[in-house]
Amino acid sequence: MIFEAKDLKIYYKTKKGFVKAVDNISLSVEKGQTVGLVGESGCGKSTFGQGILRILPPSTFYSGSLKIENQELLGIPESSMRKIRGKKIGMIFQDPMTSLNPVMRIEKLFYETLRTHEPEITEEEARKRTAKVLEKVGIEPERMREYSFQFSGGMRQRVMIALTLVLNPLLVIADEPTTSLDVIVQAQIMNLLNELRKEYDMSMILITHDLGVVAEMADKICVMYAGHIVEEALSEDLYYRPKHPYTELLLKSIPNTNINDLELKYIPGSPPDLLNPPIGCRFAPRCPYKKEICEKKVPPTVKVDKTKVKCWLYSEVEQ
Amino acid sequence: MIRVNNLKKYFPVKRTVGEVLLRVPQRFVKAVDGIDFTISKGETFGLVGESGSGKTTTGRLILRLVEPTSGKIFFEDIEITKLSKEELRKFRKNMQIIFQDPMAALNPYMKVGEAIKHGLEIHNIGDINKERKNMVMKMLERVNLSPPEDFYYRYPHELSGGQKQRIVIARALILKPKFVVADEAIAMLDVSVRSQLLKLLIDLKNEFDLTFLFITHDLATTKYICNKIGVMYLGKIVEIGNFKEIYNEPLHPYTKALISAVPEPDPKKKKEKLIPEGEVPNPINPPSGCKFHPRCPYAMDVCKVEEPSLKEFKNRKIACHLY
DSSP states (O other), rough: EEEEEEEEEEEEEETTTEEHHHHHHHHEEOOOOEEEOOTTTTSHHHHHHHHHHOOOOOTTTTEEEEEETTTTTTTTHHHHHHHHHHHTTTOOOOOOOSSOOSSSSSSHHHHHHHHHHOOOOOOOHHHHHHHHHHHHHTGGGGGGGGGGGGGGGHHHHHHHHHHHHTTSSSSEESSSSSTSOHHHHHHHHHHHHHHHHHHTTEEEEEEESOOHHHHOOOSEEEEEETTEEEEEEEHHHHHHHEEEEEEHHHHSSOOSSOTTOOOOOOSSOOOOOOOOOOOOOOTTTGTTOOOTGGTTTTOEEEEEETTTHHHOOHHHHHH | EEEEEEEEEEEOOOOOOOHTTOOOOOOEEEEEEEEEEETTTOOEEOOOOOOSSSSSHHHHHHTTTTOOOOOEEEEETGGGOOOHHHHHHHHGGGGGOSSHHHHHHSSSSSSSSHHHEEEEEEHOOOSSSHHHHHHHHHHHHHHOOOOOHHTOOOOOSSSSSHHHHHHHHHHTTTOOOEEEESSSSTTSSSSHHHHHHHHHHHHHHHHTTTTEEEESSSSOOOOOOOOOEEEEEETTTEEEEEEEHHSSSOHHHHHHHHHHTOOOOOOOOOOOOOOOSSSOOTTTTTSSSSSSGGGGTOOHHHHHOOOOEEEEETTEEEETTTT
């Protein structure tokens, strides 16, 4: 196991109280595995990704455990965390324009990144490694003399991926890597990520709201709703045998490519306010199978076949 | 209902002082380069393509939010391109637009109820303030923002993305337009909210008897709403016709690519993808011949030299040398 989060809680401190963005999440990633994390905006998936790297506001409250290669990350000082970021855990952000410094040439960006972790590296050596990794992502190495704004959106995202790969991290967190891109470029970037992850034997957490994107890449998918992981299953099980009502409805609500299926389904209502989430199951107010207990107690996570699901519908079976 | 004839829009490229002095000729971005189409009453015409294909410019041209370089636009036999400013302002009641980014489309200092009412004031619909307010309340309820009194006095930043887009839709429809341009109206929203809003748009279309121009880059959503579809690439329409026929059997290599790029949620159905290399070329300096040839897997010699024209083929029009 390369990465493990156990009973992780990440709460934002606000004037009105704590926003429980991530509430008791457990998730593990094996070597070479890609785990998809799916959910709507505001379900806490990006908080989870950024919380792993501890790049959230300093007032954020953490509890539980976060381990990379058996090293505990929660509670370690900022100076040690800096050695983890990039080197052990890399991150690909959604918007490559805001995450690449516009006043630095690409080669400088790579040099700075490499120097943080390998202080003795020469510019010459850095350039060599930059050229190599840029070629891998399909950018001509000569373009390292240019600035990020001279690249198109898709190319910028390639630079971002190269910048993550140059340190060869154990785990890559990709937070909506293709959301701001066009369909065709999106498919190109997904193909590229897929090839690279095989080549580098990369472990990855892929955060996205698009079930179509994860299904094409992930071995395992976790569905998040309002700070909880409500279902964790293999890609195939999730699609063919969804257990949680939310997963079921979410799958029905995405437009498929079958032209004769013209019925448009959606989940009525909207996700709860995480400042004061429902006491029981957080999906209960929108759930068509709601029972009395759902509104009173948070359901436990139980295992049904190979799937882990957090729902009272299945807990009763166990009792 | 809407007829577009050889519509063109060239945007001039800024020259530096040096270039002006050296008399470097003025260059243009051919955002829309001679397109023709018609939309019949009650129809929904989908305009699809990547960023930079000119689809948004087309939508804005039809409403004359930007002035065309040349070409004609007819709205029920009235030539929009010939209307004077004052006539156009009155005419806009008939045609409205739903923008992509609701945060940018709404005035942050204006209560959303007032924003919706504003259109009524401009067009002098309803006599007294109270009557107008009632109309706004009804409209708010119709776009499922209830209770309406709760929403009327809010500012845009107090609403979620989906709610803001509902306000934009309400603002467009309160004038009872006949024709609506939806420019990536649901692209920025979450999957589940997207379906909710798409459903709302379809219901409203039937209720208000609307004609739609639906601009999008996402082919998967078009199937629910479009009867007709036009695929654009670098300012030109490359394939146009009945939606079902094109979706079931795309002929132009670019249409094929667009359809195969749609992510598939079924892990067993890993489609064979036909993804072209590279990205949309620079429109200031487009490729010679067929503009798609540098990325086209079927490119022949003729494609590099001669630009294909739109020809009738299999019940549709297509611009490709293969057919």
